[in-house]
Amino acid sequence: MARRARIxxxxxxxxxxxxxxxFAAARVQRFEWPATYPTTSVDExxxxxxxxxxxxxxxxxxxxxxxxxxxxxxxxxTGYTPGTFPVSGASITEIKNVDxxxxxxxxxxxxxxxxxxxxxxxxxxxxxxxGVRANSTETYTISxxxxxxxxxxxxYTTGTVATSGLTLAYTPTYLTRTSGYTLDAYRIASxxxxxxxxEGTDYTVAGTAVTFMGPNVANGDxxxxxxxxxxxxxxxxxxxxxxxxxQGKYVPVTISVNNIPRVQSASIxxxxxxxxxxxxxxxxKPVGYELGIPEVTGEIQVLKTDNDxxxxxxxxxxxxxxxxxxxxxxxxxxxxxxxxxxxxxxxxKTYYIPSLTFTAQSDTSSVNQSMxxxxxxxxxxxxxFIASGSGVY
Numbered sequence: 017m018a019r020r021a022r023i024x025x026x027x028x029x030x031x032x033x034x035x036x037x038x039f040a041a042a043r044v045q046r047f048e049w050p051a052t053y054p055t056t057s058v059d060e061x062x063x064x065x066x067x068x069x070x071x072x073x074x075x076x077x078x079x080x081x082x083x084x085x086x087x088x089x090x091x092x093x094t095g096y097t098p099g100t101f102p103v104s105g106a107s108i109t110e111i112k113n114v115d116x117x118x119x120x121x122x123x124x125x126x127x128x129x130x131x132x133x134x135x136x137x138x139x140x141x142x143x144x145x146x147g148v149r150a151n152s153t154e155t156y157t158i159s160x161x162x163x164x165x166x167x168x169x170x171x172y173t174t175g176t177v178a179t180s181g182l183t184l185a186y187t188p189t190y191l192t193r194t195s196g197y198t199l200d201a202y203r204i205a206s207x208x209x210x211x212x213x214x215e216g217t218d219y220t221v222a223g224t225a226v227t228f229m230g231p232n233v234a235n236g237d238x239x240x241x242x243x244x245x246x247x248x249x250x251x252x253x254x255x256x257x258x259x260x261x262x263q264g265k266y267v268p269v270t271i272s273v274n275n276i277p278r279v280q281s282a283s284i285x286x287x288x289x290x291x292x293x294x295x296x297x298x299x300x301k302p303v304g305y306e307l308g309i310p311e312v313t314g315e316i317q318v319l320k321t322d323n324d325x326x327x328x329x330x331x332x333x334x335x336x337x338x339x340x341x342x343x344x345x346x347x348x349x350x351x352x353x354x355x356x357x358x359x360x361x362x363x364x365k366t367y368y369i370p371s372l373t374f375t376a377q378s379d380t381s382s383v384n385q386s387m388x389x390x391x392x393x394x395x396x397x398x399x400x401f402i403a404s405g406s407g408v409y
Contacts, residue, residue, distance in 0.1 A: 105403025312395035
C-alpha cells in the first residue's frame with residue numbers, strides 16, 4: 017500500500033479513557049503531544065569524549081483545546097458522565113487520572129489504522145478563555161511519563177469484576193515494548209478508592225479473559241482496561257446536540273450579584289502542583305502522582321467608563337468620591353455563564369469561584385483607542401466549580 021501523503025486533522029480523533037467510559041471529545045481545535053526525554057552526559061577524568069548518557073523519566077504533556085460548549089469533557093475528567101454529572105456541578109478537586117488517545121483513520125476506508133497513546137496522565141492545568149468577539153475555549157493540560165505509537169486501534173472495555181474476572185470485547189495484541197496484552201487498567205472500589213493496575217502483578221490475560229489477583233482488586237470493583245487489537249474500528253460519534261461554539265456576546269460575567277458591563281475578555285486559569293512518585297528499582301515507572309492545592313487565577317478586561325466597577329469591588333455606593341483597589345473586598349464570588357446562542361435564555365455551562373481577591377489592576381490607553389482597565393484575581397481558597405446549566409449559584 018502506498019504511503020499516505022500526510023495525516024489531515026479530519027482523520028485524527030482525540031479520545032479520553034476515563035473511569036466512567038471512553039469519550040470522544042467534540043469541538044477540539046488543538047491536540048498536542050510533546051515528549052521530552054531528559055538525558056545527562058556522563059564524563060570521566062582522562063577522557064576527551066562522553067562515556068555515555070543516563071536517561072531520566074520521560075516528560076509527556078498533552079494539550080487538548082476545544083470550543084467551550086458543554087460540561088462533557090469536564091464530566092469525564094472528574095469521574096462522571098454527562099448524564100450522571102451532579103446538578104450542583106463538580107469541583108476541580110475531583111479531577112481524576114485519565115489516559116489520552118489519538119485515533120488515526122484511513123482517509124478512504126475510514127478505518128482506524130494508527131493510534132497515539134499516553135497512559136496514566138493527570139490534569140495539571142485548566143484554562144478557560146472568553147472574548148467579546150471570540151469563541152469561548154477550554155484547554156486541558158495533561159502530564160504523564162509515557163507516550164506510545166501503535167499500528168492498531170485502541171479499545172476500551174469496562175465492567176464489574178465478578179469471580180475475579182473480566183472479558184474483553186476483542187482479542188488483544190501482545191505488545192513487546194509493554195511486555196503484555198494491555199496498555200493500561202484502572203479500578204474503582206465500592207468505597208471510592210481507586211488505583212491503576214499492572215499486568216502480571218494484579219491480573220493476567222489469556223485470550224479475551226482477564227483474571228485478577230492480589231490485594232489491589234476484589235469482586236465488585238469496577239475496572240476499565242485498554243488494549244490494541246487487529247479488530248476493525250471506526251471513529252466514535254461526536255456531540256451533535258451542543259452549540260457549534262459560544263461567542264463572548266453570550267457570556268455574561270457577574271461579580272457578587274452585579275453583572276459587569278463592557279467586559280471585553282475574561283479568563284480563568286487553574287494550575288495543579290503535582291508530584292511524581294518514583295521508587296528505587298522501579299525502572300523509572302511512576303508509582304503515581306499526588307496533586308497539591310490548586311491555584312486558581314484569572315483576568316477580566318473591561319472598557320473603562322467610570323468608577324462603578326471599582327465601587328462594586330470595594331462594596332461602596334457608586335456615588336463614593338474616592339475609590340482605591342487596595343480596599344477591594346477579599347471574598348467576592350465570580351460567576352461566568354455560557355448561554356446557548358440558539359436560545360439565549362438557556363444557560364449551557366457555569367463557572368463559579370466562591371471567593372476571590374484582586375491582585376492587580378491597570379488602566380491603559382492608546383491614541384485613537386478605547387481606554388481599558390484590567391483586573392487580575394485569584395481564588396482565596398483555590399476552589400472552582402463547574403456546572404451544567406446554571407447550577408445552584
